[in-house]
Amino acid sequence: MNQDHQECTVPPTNDKHDVEKAVPSPPSNRAQERPYSIYTPAERWFIVVMASVAALFSPLAAMTYMPAIPVIAADFHKSVELINLTVTVYMVFQGISPVFWGTLADYVGRRPIFLSCMLVLTVACIGLASTPTSDYWLLLVLRCVQAAGSASTVALGAGVIGDIATRAERGSFFGLFSVGPLFGPTFGPVIGGVLTQTLGWRWIFWILAIASALCFVALLVFFPETLRQLVGDGSVLPSRFYRPLVPLVGHGRQGMTTERPLRVPFVNPLRILTYPDVLALLLFNAVQYAVFYAIIATISTIFQSTYSFLNETETGLCFLASGLGTIIGGYVIGKIMDRDYRLLKEKLACEHRITSDTPGSREAIVYEENFPIEKARLKTIPIQLLICIACCAGYGWCLHQKVNIAVSLVLQFIFCFSVMAILNTTQTLLVDLLPTQGSSVTACNNLVRCALGAACVSVIDLMLNGVGVGWTYTILALISLSTSPMIWLILWLGPRSRAKRRVRNN
Structure with missing residues (x-):
């Protein structure tokens, strides 16, 4: 048979050879032979699931609040329009704050910024649960702080996926990651309505405070640093500040490389x-x-x-x-x-x-x-x-x-x-x-x-x-x-x- 008419068959590509470089330059043979990340598929799924759970708090904090608006308006002796203003300022800070936190995460590291966001969210929720009904201004301010803490977790999770997954894998990882942030719009109104009707609107913030504090502890104990400027493909052992208390992922494979990745200049x-x-x-x-x-x-x-x-x-x-x-x-x-x-x-x-x-x-x-x-x-x-x-x-x-x-x-x-x-x-x-x-x-x-x-x-x-x-x-x-x-x-x-x-x- 003429070779030109033969069916083109190419061996399946192996995703672990896909190398994405921070600074464009022809990839070396050594770079092609090394995997994009040292983490196993199961370890990468674990990392993405943790990031997805953290990202859940951005929409959850917004949507659980919605059913309580009429009750909060009555308790604060304010119009519904004024209480709706707390929703507006939440959306404003939900849009602005990730630009600050996300940029820091691209240069300081994912882990410390994740922990900072969850800590801010926990403190803000405790404050909201304790706000006197005579202090409307405090409700407004704390809603801004709450948004500043919760809204950036989605951007941080997207950065983590870029750190550990090649282009060939990112679709599936983003699909899994999106489950967390989408839980809020799905079940948030139901949870908020039930809590408001049974325990009172303050329990919306107490539950959020407890859940975000537990998430903070889980991230502190298990979540590794993934920023490639700091750890490369994960084989570079970062300083103690960046390491989880219990290294469940990458254990025994970190520290194999002593060469520090090139720092990308601030943009x-x-x-x-x-x-x-x-x-x-x-x-x-x-x-x-x-x-x-x-x-x-x-x-x-x-x-x-x-x-x-x-x-x-x-x-x-x-x-x-x-x-x-x-x-x-x-x-x-x-x-x-x-x-x-x-x-x-x-x-x-x-x-x-x-x-x-x-x-x-x-x-x-x-x-x-x-x-x-x-x-x-x-x-x-x-x-x-x-x-x-x-x-x-x-x-x-x-x-x-x-x-x-x-x-x-x-x-x-x-x-x-x-x-x-x-x-x-x-x-x-x-x-x-x-x-x-x-x-x-x-x-x-x-x-x-x-x-x-x-x-x-x-x-x-x-x-x-x-x-x-x-x-x-x-x-x-x-x-x-x-x-x-x-x-x-x-x-x-x-x-x-x-x-x-x-x-x-x-």
């Missing part, structure tokens, strides 16, 4: 916003997040007005449809991203007739400078966006027509499944583009999307009252549709922007 995290490909990705992600938050934030009011037979507990249970959609969507898309990455790598190897014996083959295909990572990550985004648009508009008109509640909940589930697939995909790509600034770029993502989300929530009631629920969600669907050209813009901008950054850093 202003807001400079990330000047990178065209990253900025386009942040804006695309922020619009989808704002539409998602507009749906989540209005579930209680719209469902109670549309389906008057619902009581407060049943309304809280309606959040489970959106919550389960986001959790399942985040986990499934992680597996899909890993598959798409692997298939594109194999396809490129076939097209270039590259095998494991081809000189320089791994540099040509696997090395991060040359691999079309945008194409691998964004493959499913167009179809996910179309599903979101259709479900968003359909959801609005189903509520307008007061169809069976099951239809609205199913559409809510499908929308949240697809939108979380989009949000997780863009988050993973952001870390792929700037792996040495994983926490900083996630913090910038949080800043942009929280700002747009807060703006959307601030006008959603005006839209609902002005044009009705059907047209409100149709307009939001059209806004999402208007962002679709940005997908192809990112595919075009990505390789060019990465090349410019590479030249500038050399």
Whole structure:
């Protein structure tokens, strides 16, 4: 048979050979032979699970508070609008604080910043639980402090994944990691409602204080330092300050390397916003997040007005449809991203007739400078966006027509499944583009999307009252549709922007 017509077969790629360098330079043979991380798969899952549990507190602290707002307003003798101001300032600090903590984590280390955030959160929750009802100003201040402590854990977790996982594995790790932060929107309102009704609103903060203190202890005892500037692939033994009290992971493999990794110079995290490909990705992600938050934030009011037979507990249970959609969507898309990455790598190897014996083959295909990572990550985004648009508009008109509640909940589930697939995909790509600034770029993502989300929530009631629920969600669907050209813009901008950054850093 003619060799040109033979099927192209390439030995499966081995993820442990994927090397991502902080400073772009041709990888050496020695670098290719070493794994990206010394941790075993089970150890890396353990690290990500711990980071996911810590990241749970950001949305949990926000959502458990929501059902208690009317009761807190009555106890403080303030209007609901003034108590809602404590929600607004929480969102503001939820967007701003990760820029500070995330940037520190990229240079000081993940472990000390994780511990600092959990300590601040614990102290703030104790203060909130003890706040006198005559001191509204203290409630406002402590909510800011609470947000400053809890909100940054998501950015820190994203940085950890960038430290220990290659591009080929990041999708699955982000899928698992997202389960923790998504637990808050799913079960937070239910937990807050039950606590408020049975034990009183102060127990929301006491429970959060106890849980965050336990998380602090667990991180102190078991969580290792992963920042590559400090520990490299994990084989560099850091100072005692950075080591867990009980080293469950990497034990016996640390200290094998005495050569300290190169320190990357400090970069202003807001400079990330000047990178065209990253900025386009942040804006695309922020619009989808704002539409998602507009749906989540209005579930209680719209469902109670549309389906008057619902009581407060049943309304809280309606959040489970959106919550389960986001959790399942985040986990499934992680597996899909890993598959798409692997298939594109194999396809490129076939097209270039590259095998494991081809000189320089791994540099040509696997090395991060040359691999079309945008194409691998964004493959499913167009179809996910179309599903979101259709479900968003359909959801609005189903509520307008007061169809069976099951239809609205199913559409809510499908929308949240697809939108979380989009949000997780863009988050993973952001870390792929700037792996040495994983926490900083996630913090910038949080800043942009929280700002747009807060703006959307601030006008959603005006839209609902002005044009009705059907047209409100149709307009939001059209806004999402208007962002679709940005997908192809990112595919075009990505390789060019990465090349410019590479030249500038050399």
